[in-house]
Amino acid sequence: MDRLDSMQLFVRVAELGSFAAVAQQMHVARSVVTRQVAGLEAHLGTKLLARSTRRLSLTSAGATYLEKCREILSLVDAAEGGLTEDSQAPRGHLRITLPFSFGIRQLMPMFGDFMKANPEISIELEFSDRRSNLIEGGFDLAIRIADRLDPGDVARKIGSSQSVVVAAPAYLKLHGRPKHPRDLIQHECFGYLLAARSSWSFVIDGETQWFPIGGKLDANSGDALLAAAIQGLGITKAPTFIAEEAVRERKLEILLRKFPTPELGIYAIFPSNRYVPHRVRVLVEYLAQRIGSQPRWDAILKLRAE
Amino acid sequence: MDRLDSMQLFVRVAELGSFAAVAQQMHVARSVVTRQVAGLEAHLGTKLLARSTRRLSLTSAGATYLEKCREILSLVDAAEGGLTEDSQAPRGHLRITLPFSFGIRQLMPMFGDFMKANPEISIELEFSDRRSNLIEGGFDLAIRIADRLDPGDVARKIGSSQSVVVAAPAYLKLHGRPKHPRDLIQHECFGYLLAARSSWSFVIDGETQWFPIGGKLDANSGDALLAAAIQGLGITKAPTFIAEEAVRERKLEILLRKFPTPELGIYAIFPSNRYVPHRVRVLVEYLAQRIGSQPRWDAILKLRAE
DNA sequence: TCTATTGTTGCATATTTTGCAATAATGATT
DNA sequence: AATCATTATTGCAAAATATGCAACAATAGA
Incomplete structure (x- = not known):
């Protein structure tokens, strides 16, 4: 049993509160985690974790040991990294x-x-x-x-x-082109679920201002919103690294160029x-x-x- | 490969300057030491020891790593000991x-x-x-x-x-009984090789004083000198834990009782x-x-x- | 030059570890 | 209350690893 590996596993188990989760994360069988921790306990002669099939808790010895393990492991990391520091090929x-x-x-x-x-x-x-x-x-x-x-x-x-507000030419032909962020409330704008989704921000006179948007499509994928925009369904505000290709290919046009968005x-x-x-x-x-x-x-x- | 064991071996090799000596001390085959250290080096991607078949020297990486290993190992020791500290059965x-x-x-x-x-x-x-x-x-x-x-x-x-000056009754009958440490120069006294062997110390008036002794037998074993004394060959000055049995059995007599020796x-x-x-x-x-x-x-x- | 000893390597044997499947235990859900 | 799903543990066979021995090459000293 490699004690350092065991310690690593034990620390993770303590952190995640679950043998199974650790096993999955480390790509090993659950039994390995069980036995590694059990091996540690046998080696130390003390129970480290009080395990009831559904919930784990640290023994007092376990709590003490956990701290020491953390210290030791980070020291080992530092020691192993400190050598190949420069010039060595990373591995x-x-x-x-x-x-x-x-x-x-x-x-x-x-x-x-x-x-x-x-x-x-x-x-x-x-x-x-x-x-x-x-x-x-x-x-x-x-x-x-x-x-x-x-x-x-x-x-x-x-x-x-940077971010850009973009729409397909087809959409613009149908609904017109917003001239100012406050026009967005009149348009079909897509909200990004993981951000504020009912308004977009712009930098005006050096200050970030929020403008409400209209629209009926939200999603948690910028790519999906981009696809929708390309189909002409509406306007999306996307980072340039997402919109780049479609803009270059003229599938989307950049709107509101005079209103930069926060970087x-x-x-x-x-x-x-x-x-x-x-x-x-x-x-x-x-x-x-x-x-x-x-x-x-x-x-x-x-x-x-x- | 257990990295902690490897580190332990590496540290010992660095300290003793020899793979073979470590192997003997740790009761493993030489090849194990070789491979453990080689394994460490492979793991780190750096040579730790410059080995010419006859002499070892630390790489600069090795020197750095050695210190870290010492620190880590003592930390591990402390961590493992710190748990079972009290109440636990030692193992x-x-x-x-x-x-x-x-x-x-x-x-x-x-x-x-x-x-x-x-x-x-x-x-x-x-x-x-x-x-x-x-x-x-x-x-x-x-x-x-x-x-x-x-x-x-x-x-x-x-x-x-305590120490006692002892001789066999047979010897005393033949050569008389010293009354004062300064008489020892006239007697057949045995010198203990690992201490000062041409004089014995006594505490007189609270001060340690040295008195020269006569004699022709030196040895690096208190037991051997005791055996010689029991045979009647001469006088020896022995710790009580060595002379105890022979004195109790009256094979040896304590001399110079009034002159205590340093504890x-x-x-x-x-x-x-x-x-x-x-x-x-x-x-x-x-x-x-x-x-x-x-x-x-x-x-x-x-x-x-x- | 010879010798004794060192560190390394090949190989067969032991030992250990692994993953899978089965089992028992437990909290949540219906 | 009963069922369910999930959890930690264990038995077992297969795989991976470590071990000691012996042979080898290298080297410092005689």
Whole structure:
């Protein structure tokens, strides 16, 4: 029994409060978790977890030990990372959570190139537009798009994106073209479920102002809304990294060009409770450099309307 | 591969500068040490030890890692000990170095009883009258007899012993009985090789004074000298725990009763570089209690000469 | 040059670990 | 109250891993 692995499992079990969840997260059989923890307990001669089939709770010994384990594991992480610090080729496994649209459209090619350049790296991607808890989820890294950071997050900004209000030419021909954000209430606008969905924000005179919108379609996928807009169903406000392709292909037109929207930040977020391994930092630096300070997707703002 | 075990082996290899020595000390095959360290190196992606078949030296990464390993291992020790701290039955392995005479005559029965009372304890004894380095030797504990502590030793006094000057009645009949330490120069006295061997110390008026001795037999075993004294070959100065039995059986007589000798301390010495496990502390307390403040062996000082 | 010892490797054998399936226990739901 | 779904645990066979031994190559000392 590898005591360090056992400790790792024990810590996760304590954090998630479930053997099964840990087993799933770590890609091992439930029995492994059971036996690893049992092995630890046998080794220590103490019960660590009081388990009733449905709920777990820490023994007092378990609570003490949990803290020590955390300390030890982070020390081990630091020790192992500290060596290969620079110059060494990054290696190991990366478990990343990231948003669907940005992840699939923009990040995937970067991951592909990164993996080609670093054959000793393996990557596990969990796409999700929810802000999953990094620690509970056992992730090494999260990529998030947001207009501001959650307080307490340990993050590195790796890029940004503007947003654009877009609609298909067919829609515009039928319903006219809004000239000012306050016109949006008269239009068929799509709300993004994970944000405020009944109004859109614009920056006017340096201040963020919210304007109510009209519309009957909400969804929790920017891609879906974009598809609807392309079909001519209405207007959507999308980050440039989503709208980019459709705008270039003239399937969508950018509206309200004179009213910029708040910039979205693209962040790499680290779990706050442990040492950031070398491989994580290397990947994040790579992404930041690939995205650059003037992201490709924002270039569509400069396209001349025909 | 258990990383903690590997780290332990690596640390020992670095300390002893030899794979073979570690293998012997830890009771495993040389190949195990090789592969464990190699495994660590593979895991880290760095060479830790530069090995030329005859001499080892740490890589710079190795040196860094060594320190971290020490820290981690002592933390693990502390974590594992800290739980079962009190009330729990001690368990695990004890590697002890101890002197021949005292160890065999006095300590063995105590160890026996201790093991009977603590069936989860296993003990490995390395008898030696040399002051072996606790850390290099990989011992959990050393028992030492000395009139004073080496500076820097982390020790607990677990008892004491007086010394007595003794000779067989046959010898005394032949050569007479010394009345004062200064008479010893005229007698056949045995020198203990591991101490100052040409003079003996006595406490007179509260001060330690040294008196030269005559004699032609030196040895590095108090038992051997005692045997020689019993044969009537001469006079020896022995700790009471060695002379006890022979004196009780009237095979030897105590001389110079009015001239006490410096008290010998019996010490338990701990390796200074790591946490003292529970089992070690329990054993030491047990020994201290068994020996007591008025050790049995010193009782022979009160026997009336016939 | 020879020798003794060291660290490494191939190989057959033990040992351990793993996942799957079955079991028993328990909280939630109907 | 009874059923249900899910949980942690265990038996078992297969897979993976570690072990010791012996042979080997390298090296410092005689």
